[in-house]
Amino acid sequence: DAGVIQSPRHEVTEMGQEVTLRCKPISGHNSLFWYRQTMMRGLELLIYFNNNVPIDDSGMPEDRFSAKMPNASFSTLKIQPSEPRDSAVYFCASSATLGRGLGELFFGEGSRLTVL
């Protein structure tokens, strides 16, 4: 079975450009998470969807960041305009909220963003 699929794997862009990261969760999973990994803060939760509805976006750094989940099989994280401090690895993860504590948070391989 395919795991969580993220694209692009690597993105290099210039400051001020729009960046769109994409995620396809595991089929049947009803929760989707966007995380950002940095050296200073480790894995930060940006936003969390349950059944395609944003539940908690308190981790989104500022208005330049937005996320959507138009259907159960696709989500995007958009940064507009991008800044050098947005450079990080962005992970998407999905889970089936049928049981807790069963390690059912599955991560994609990440999208490494570099903003010059």
Added chain:
Amino acid sequence: DQQVKQNSPSLSVQEGRISILNCDYTNSMFDYFLWYKKYPAEGPTFLISISSIKDKNEDGRFTVFLNKSAKHLSLHIVPSQPGDSAVYFCAAEDNFNKFYFGSGTKLNVKP
């Protein structure tokens, strides 16, 4: 403010010895705790978990200990192997299936 903290950014251990990774949390409402392992250029993968009703969970070479009164958990790897070299993230799950992660500890197991 981070609700899950890993205060040791790195740990180096000799092959065959025990590796102990530590994690502290602040929210007493967390009732499930997990450890994830991450290799370079890959996403984190689940390693082991523990419910707050337990104080120990063992899976092969990996054991997680939970001390609720101290709000502290630890991961023991015995014996450590070079293939265990990775970044280990501690995580806690709340009632809304939201996962909070620590900043990670990079383990280096020397042959």
